[in-house]
Amino acid sequence: MIVVIWNPSIRKSVSIVIPNVLPYSRYGYTLIGFGVCPDDTSHPKLVKINVNKIKIPYTWVVEVCTLSTRVWKTVYMGAPFKSCDLMWDPVYIDGIIYCHTVRFDERLWSNYIISFDLKREKFGEVSLSERLARAYDLVVAKVNESLCFLEYYNEGETSVCGVWTKKDGINKPFTKIYTVKVEGKSVLLGFRNNGEVVLEMEDDNDKGYAVEVYKPSSGDINGDGINGKYGGFSAVSYMETLLLLHESYSIIH
Template identity: 80%
Template structure:
């Protein structure tokens, strides 16, 4: 496994070989962020999950570009025996994953965080509704942590967008629902524009194609952007222009 840190603004990239990747019945999940201090140090967080028995065990290592080495920061039984979903977001020095636990038919969602400054894990507080929904995702919404709740309303899939509007210690509040009238295909929220528009991945009515559309929450209108492909073929992330990697040479770190 290899992770590539790439800055398209200056066309510089550094490839990092990921050592000691876990395989079935375990797996490895990777998170990425940039230290929120004067160093702006690109950082990878690797979590090896061992699922041989419950409770699961984790081995957590951190790689910083400045040191070019992997450092073990945690080894043992975590506070939650849950499975990571692969998508994560990075906001203000903290990486967030949505995770899920299924035990005796009961489904529970959790938001697990890792603070790059303290190298400690935390857990986000969720309402009973968000804990038990079958399909929950994390997103960056208006520079804050957001949750995406997918469910069926009538005969179509919709997505409730939740965020913490009044600070990190406040509960999540639903700010609007993405609902495209006349479309029965799954609404897959790919990302959010700064002007509030939502970038969607939308199946066509024949379930054979997939297109990227832009949704306007106040009007409910959608507009295509001319991108078509297969389901799960698109991914959207926020970005900012930076000189990160300016003094790096294109290289592979083993």
């Protein structure tokens, strides 16, 4: 597998070979994360986690590649947590990669959020309330550079998404800051700087999906004229940077 890191600000990219990738199956899989080390060097790093599910507890092999050295190194081998499945789409915030996991314990399941510190190259865990730990449909996300959780559920025919984050510091509990209620099937894609919510919504004629903008203050929904298939949209925040300016275009093995 080859991963391409591209910086659109300077129109430059670097290709990196990911070795020993496990195809997704009942026996295991590979998860890839990317972020920038929060120190004076600002080194970009790739993190690869190979999960082996053949035996319980599941065993992990964790490798890190730093662009400055262009070398993959193993930083962990073992079972850091009880048997759990890592979800896709990890989130990077301020030097830490967060990943949603579902853990099974005595026939019960719970949501857990695992963190990986790029500077220390160590695992951690985010504390969740009982409600979030037991939420049936929970998604980890980034809103305004902060860690958030999207809790999806239905109230009759209305699709509801609760947005949870920490408002007053890292040691405070997560609280709900938004409740998005819309008619029909929808997925929250992101937030504008003015607080408006960008949604992927099923259209009225059930012919496809469209990008819509929801205003929490009034509950109004306006279309942007962007249409497509379910799961075909994504929206992420970005920051202009000179990252990769001094990197060569060669493939990193």
